[in-house]
Amino acid sequence: MIEVKNLKKSFGANVVLKDINVTVKPREVVVVIGPSGSGKSTFLRCINLLESITDGHVYIEGIDITDKKSDINKVRTEVGMVFQQFNLFPHKKVIENIMLAPMKVRNVTAEQARKKGLELLRKVGLEDKAETYPDSLSGGQKQRVAIARALAMEPKIMLFDEPTSALDPEMVGEVLEVMKQLAKEGMTMVVVTHEMGFAKEVGDRVIFMDGGLIVEENTPNQLFDDPKESRTKAFLSKVL
Amino acid sequence: MDIQWNILAEYAPFFLKGTLLTIGLSLAGILIGTILGLFIGLGKMMKNKWLSFPFGLYITLFRGTPMLVQIMLIHFAVVPLFTGGTNGIAAAILTLSLNSAAYIAEIFRAGIQSIDKGQMEAARSLGMTHVQAMRYVILPQAFKRMIPPLGNEFIVLIKESSLASLVAAPELMYWGRAMQGQYFRVWEPYITAALIYLILTLSLSYVLSRLERRLATE
Numbered sequence: 001m002i003e004v005k006n007l008k009k010s011f012g013a014n015v016v017l018k019d020i021n022v023t024v025k026p027r028e029v030v031v032v033i034g035p036s037g038s039g040k041s042t043f044l045r046c047i048n049l050l051e052s053i054t055d056g057h058v059y060i061e062g063i064d065i066t067d068k069k070s071d072i073n074k075v076r077t078e079v080g081m082v083f084q085q086f087n088l089f090p091h092k093k094v095i096e097n098i099m100l101a102p103m104k105v106r107n108v109t110a111e112q113a114r115k116k117g118l119e120l121l122r123k124v125g126l127e128d129k130a131e132t133y134p135d136s137l138s139g140g141q142k143q144r145v146a147i148a149r150a151l152a153m154e155p156k157i158m159l160f161d162e163p164t165s166a167l168d169p170e171m172v173g174e175v176l177e178v179m180k181q182l183a184k185e186g187m188t189m190v191v192v193t194h195e196m197g198f199a200k201e202v203g204d205r206v207i208f209m210d211g212g213l214i215v216e217e218n219t220p221n222q223l224f225d226d227p228k229e230s231r232t233k234a235f236l237s238k239v240l
Numbered sequence: 241m242d243i244q245w246n247i248l249a250e251y252a253p254f255f256l257k258g259t260l261l262t263i264g265l266s267l268a269g270i271l272i273g274t275i276l277g278l279f280i281g282l283g284k285m286m287k288n289k290w291l292s293f294p295f296g297l298y299i300t301l302f303r304g305t306p307m308l309v310q311i312m313l314i315h316f317a318v319v320p321l322f323t324g325g326t327n328g329i330a331a332a333i334l335t336l337s338l339n340s341a342a343y344i345a346e347i348f349r350a351g352i353q354s355i356d357k358g359q360m361e362a363a364r365s366l367g368m369t370h371v372q373a374m375r376y377v378i379l380p381q382a383f384k385r386m387i388p389p390l391g392n393e394f395i396v397l398i399k400e401s402s403l404a405s406l407v408a409a410p411e412l413m414y415w416g417r418a419m420q421g422q423y424f425r426v427w428e429p430y431i432t433a434a435l436i437y438l439i440l441t442l443s444l445s446y447v448l449s450r451l452e453r454r455l456a457t458e
């Protein structure tokens with residue numbers, strides 16, 4: 001489903017991703033952990049080309065997105081992304097936030113888009129907020145809307161970049177709950193997070209990144225309870 | 241100083257006509273300037289340095305030279321080049337538009353760049369093209385932030401349109417000068433003109449502050 005081969009990324013002279021190789025199978029939930037600055041966000045952003053790729057290849061369902069000939073906008077419709085800062089469109093109502101891309105990118109009618117949007121809002125428990133503006137929502141509600149907005153494009157893959165890091169602690173649960181539900185439904189997910197409980201509960205695999213490299217990769221139980229690398233041990237002793 | 245009310249009464253219809261032309265010139269200037277400014281602003285933001293250079297140069301030239309020089313060049317050199325003759329009103333509209341376009345381009349650029357980068361990324365991650373993201377996500381938010389500085393530019397333009405009197409466009413200041421020339425009086429024509437300009441700019445800033453307040457509560 002996702003195949004990352006020898007991915008390298010530098011910002012000028014700063015080499016941020018050194019040589020990343022990852023395969024994500026359909027319906028798999030991969031959790032990425034690692035210290036701040038280790039390149040987790042950059043890795044995620046390379047998967048939908050929000051960052052240009054310096055070297056290597058990324059295949060999404062067999063399509064090489066680094067190939068200039070592939071239609072990146074089309075690929076992006078298959079890959080949803082949820083950001084730490086939500087990035088809702090503040091000038092649009094909640095329902096309009098969700099309807100916009102399906103209407104403009106997929107040429108869905110307003111009626112259909114609204115129907116689908118309300119369905120998704122129900123799914124994330126925010127149907128009553130459809131006609132409000134994002135500013136009036138709490139952080140947890142904003143993030144749930146952002147998830148609904150990404151789902152409206154019916155992506156096959158969802159990327160989450162620290163979706164709960166900007167939230168007050170009491171709101172983390174409601175967002176994780178939505179993500180767990182999504183995982184249960186079989187969504188293919190790559191999740192950067194510090195929520196180790198989430199990783200254990202729904203993660204099929206955990207990747208530990210440090211210094212632009214994948215240091216260790218294993219099932220959650222193995223990686224958390226029996227880390228092989230000293231760097232992994234050091235990191236886990238700090239966050240667990 | 242005794243005011244000669246009779247000559248003021250005689251000139252009242254001219255001041256009225258002049259005021260209307262002043263409003264017309266400024267309106268035309270801000271409208272054309274806004275459209276041109278949008279394109280020049282977007283042009284200057286292009287990543288390719290060679291492509292963005294001419295737009296940057298345009299802005300530098302029009303902001304770095306006096307409008308008086310610009311209107312003279314346009315009136316006596318540029319307009320005749322195309323039409324074979326001079327036309328004060330055309331020169332005035334052209335100068336006000338081209339000049340304000342340079343300032344408005346910078347207003348657009350600042351407005352667009354003030355929008356959080358995450359907005360463009362969210363839009364692109366949903367599969368929108370760059371143009372779609374600009375049109376539906378970035379520009380609507382940027383426009384709201386541009387209203388106050390655009391309003392300021394409009395006020396500046398109303399005042400600067402007085403330069404059109406020097407190329408014989410019969411606006412407000414033109415009739416002030418005509419009155420001075422005919423009666424050798426200075427207080428009556430120029431105080432009148434000043435008051436009318438003041439009424440125009442104060443009304444506009446009143447409307448703008450109302451508009452800003454309404455947008456702020458939305």
Ligand SMILES: Nc1ncnc2c1ncn2[C@@H]1O[C@H](COP(=O)(O)OP(=O)(O)O)[C@@H](O)[C@H]1O
Nearest residue numbers: 011014016034035036037038039040041042043
């Ligand atoms: N747009 C950028 N320009 C320059 N350097 C960047 C940019 N984005 C990230 N970096 C650098 O790349 C490194 C990895 O960043 P990031 O992927 O955000 O790490 P993480 O998400 O693991 O905290 C950091 O050193 C950061 O300074």
Ligand SMILES: [Mg+2]
Nearest residue numbers: 040041042162
């Ligand atoms: Mg990050």
